[in-house]
Amino acid sequence: MLKVTDLNVYYGAIHALKGISFDLQEGEIVTLIGANGAGKSTLLNTISGILHAKVGQVEYLGEDISNEAAQVIVQKGIVHVPEGRKIFAKMTVLENLEMGAYTVSDRQQIQDKMGAMFERFPVLRDRKKQLGGTLSGGEQQMLAMARGLMANPKLLLLDEPSMGLAPVLVEQIFDIIQDINQLGTSVLLVEQNAHMALSIADRAYVLETGNIVLEGDAADVMNDPMVISAYLGG
Amino acid sequence: MNKEIIRSSSQKGLLFGIVMIFLVLINFHLMASTMISKLMGTNVLRGSLPEARFFIIFLVLYAIWVGWSAASREGKTIHKLFEGLFAGLIAGLTVALFGLLLFYMLETQTDIRKYLTALSFPSMRFFLLDMGELGILVHFGLFTLLGLLGSALAVGLRSQKVAHFKQGVKTAITNLRLRITNALPESVNKYGKYGIYLLLLVILFLLPTRWGSYYNFVFGMVGLYVILGIGLNIMLGLSGQFMIGIAALFAMGAYSVALLNSPIPHGLMWGFWPSLAVGVVMAVIGGLLLGLPIMRLRGDYLGIVTLGFGEIIRILLNSDLLTDITGGPRGVQNIQQPTFLGTPFNDVMYAYLIIVAMAVSIFLYYRLENSRTGRAWLSIKEDALVAQATGIDVQKYKLLALCVGAAFAGLAGGIFAARNQFTGPNDHTLMVSINVLSVVIVGGLNSIPGIILGSFALRGLPELLRELETYRLLVFGALLVFMMLVRPDGLWPASRPDLEEKGSPGLKEDIEPAEEGRSND
Incomplete structure (x- = not known):
């Protein structure tokens, strides 16, 4: 479904991604784990068209999207949920969700989608007229994910959904990710919380300073001695 | 009376006195008097001084302010009154000393306009309310008495009764509004908005x-x-x-x-x-x-x-x-x-x-x-x-x-x-x-x-x-x-209007659009 080949991304003179190649099959959860500054967010930003690669290409459903603008990529079905609970703090929950469906023009479809989101995230229904900024951290993360799902993604790019959340909330979020995946949305999950990410992912890639240093089935990666010592604290 | 009260109120008084002197040095007393004079309908010709009584009005307001701000928000009434009186006394003393200096300079015809342009003889005489040495006493008396008055006002207006009264007026107005809207037929309420637009x-x-x-x-x-x-x-x-x-x-x-x-x-x-x-x-x-x-x-x-x-x-x-x-x-x-x-x-x-x-x-x-x-x-x-x-x-x-x-x-x-x-x-x-x-x-x-x-x-x-x-x-x-x-x-x-204010008590702060223009950074 998604095929990234030899991706090189620069911030000015800084070489952030040094020839990344990986792929993601339809229906999979693939996770990218790595420390701060490994280039995880850069990679997601490049796939979603917020950044553009100098060298290499991103292929989605057999089509080269490396040079497409972000809004075109959203319309093609790749939705990016940026890290750090980036919600519209001064808009209500309802408005946040409406913004998520910006590319959808069918009103009925938006209504249905909204209903589905309130089913999945009941807390958002309770808070629908509150400003996004007044929600708690976990609620904000749920709102960010719900907003992403409003656009009907085929592929969801999640950037550190567990960031700064209590363990019980992290589990809740990861359950929801699995649910979403089972309903047919492929997920590319970027995480620092390697243990949680590996436990729900099908396959995993380990990113270090702009390079992929390890790849394989999630279970194998979880047992890799290097990963255990570097990310799982074993 | 404890020392704390004396200390803080004398500081207040001194501060207000010094500010007053500063205002005179930049000729603000003339400006303010002219403005008051004009507001009260007496025109002041360009280049001439306003009448001294308008300066007295300014002084009265200023001195009441001294007492008002010196009176602390909590504590016994007698303490508050003393604070006002004492601050007024100190402020009056400071200003009176300054007046004495000016009077001395007037008597000896010392011209210091080279250094302080605002202190011309007419301006100095005006500060002494055109009364010479008597003006010094008037300044002192005004500040002391009105300091007391200011603190009395503060005691009166900040009291519970006044707060209750304010609250009462507010609820009365809201009730009246509600009763009027309820009494009117529905159509008026519905189309009243358009009526206002038409008006x-x-x-x-x-x-x-x-x-x-x-x-x-x-x-x-x-x-x-x-x-x-x-x-x-x-x-x-x-x-x-x-x-x-x-x-x-x-x-x-x-x-x-x-x-x-x-x-x-x-x-x-x-x-x-x-x-x-x-x-x-x-x-x-x-x-x-x-x-x-x-x-x-x-x-x-x-x-x-x-x-x-x-x-x-x-x-x-x-x-x-x-x-x-x-x-x-x-x-x-x-x-x-x-x-x-x-x-x-x-x-x-x-x-x-x-x-x-x-x-x-x-x-x-x-x-x-x-x-x-x-x-x-x-x-x-x-x-x-x-x-x-x-x-x-x-x-x-x-x-x-x-x-x-x-x-x-x-x-x-x-x-x-x-x-x-x-x-x-x-x-x-x-x-x-x-x-x-x-x-x-x-x-x-x-x-x-x-x-x-x-x-x-x-x-x-x-x-x-x-x-x-x-x-x-x-x-x-x-x-x-x-x-x-x-x-x-x-x-x-x-x-x-569609906002539901639920959640933490600190919510208000979150809604307040602080630094709206730069939220883009």
Whole structure:
């Protein structure tokens, strides 16, 4: 479904991604784990068209999207949920969700989608007229994910959904990710919380300073001695 | 009486005394007395001093303030009264010592104007209330007695009873309102809003014919600033772009109307309406040309570049280089008037024109704000990255905001030039941009009533304060400072009626749009 080949991304003179190649099959959860500054967010930003690669290409459903603008990529079905609970703090929950469906023009479809989101995230229904900024951290993360799902993604790019959340909330979020995946949305999950990410992912890639240093089935990666010592604290 | 009370109140008194001396050294006592004199209907001739009794009024107010602020909020009444009295005593003593010094200098004819220009002999005599040594005693007595009075006032007005009374009046008013609305038939409540609009319309229709050309002029200025404010608000309030060069876009509109509809320099006589349309289009083009290179800039940097843009346009208009095209420093004169049924526009017609332009602008603004486009702008303002991730073409919408805002500025500029029958580089200085920015910020970002109120406060009030002549900017500045302290979100902040205020007690702070203009950083 998604095929990234030899991706090189620069911030000015800084070489952030040094020839990344990986792929993601339809229906999979693939996770990218790595420390701060490994280039995880850069990679997601490049796939979603917020950044553009100098060298290499991103292929989605057999089509080269490396040079497409972000809004075109959203319309093609790749939705990016940026890290750090980036919600519209001064808009209500309802408005946040409406913004998520910006590319959808069918009103009925938006209504249905909204209903589905309130089913999945009941807390958002309770808070629908509150400003996004007044929600708690976990609620904000749920709102960010719900907003992403409003656009009907085929592929969801999640950037550190567990960031700064209590363990019980992290589990809740990861359950929801699995649910979403089972309903047919492929997920590319970027995480620092390697243990949680590996436990729900099908396959995993380990990113270090702009390079992929390890790849394989999630279970194998979880047992890799290097990963255990570097990310799982074993 | 414990020492703490004596210490704090003597400090207060000393502070107020020293401030008073300082005010005299910058001649403020003369200024204030003149102002009071004028407010009370006694004119003061230029170069002469006001009567001493007006200075006494100033002193009375000041001394009451000393007592008021010296009285602490909590504690026994007797302590509060003592605090006022003691602070007044100390302040009076300080001022009296200063008076003694002045009296001595008057007696010995010591002229120190070389060092302190404000301390001329008449001014010194005026400070002593034209009474010589007796003035010193009067100062001392006034401060002491009124310090006590001030603290007594503070005790009285801050008491529980007064607070209860205030609360009572408030609830009574609310109850009355509720009873009236309940008593009225439903149809009145439903259509009452439209009735008020109709009334407003009639007032707006009648006023320009009644109140004379001067007020029409002031009103027109306010109206044009409302339109400019709406334009700027689209850039700043909706899409979050910190734009300071709106005077340049205003100039595009003004110069289009001026050049296309005047005998000199080009002899083009296109008529007002076509040239106004060209003005709006030119402003939009200006906004586009400005927007393209600055799309990547944000926050303060954007502000600096747009400020530069505004200055470039003004300097170009002012330069000899373009004299043949734009009229150079002399500007464009004899701009032709639009006509209505064959008669050229007079001040009343211009007032109507501005009312219509204002109404159209407000209508368009509301339509835009609540549209998909408006939502996209707001989301870009909040977080451009997330907006992009939800599928909004950030660049396109930012440019669009600049262009739409520019159209409003061009409209205001075109009407402005025609109404003045003249426009020149000095109509489009940086001050115009800053004034528009102030109108929007002072009034309240994203709030149309706020912008209207802001225009009245910032553009109307200084005109109406002209009575005070030299002091009008002083009064105006003081009002501004006071307002920003009391209402930091603007005179009439934007409200969100559909909001449900639930959650943490600290919620209010989160909603308050602090630093709205820079949330883009």
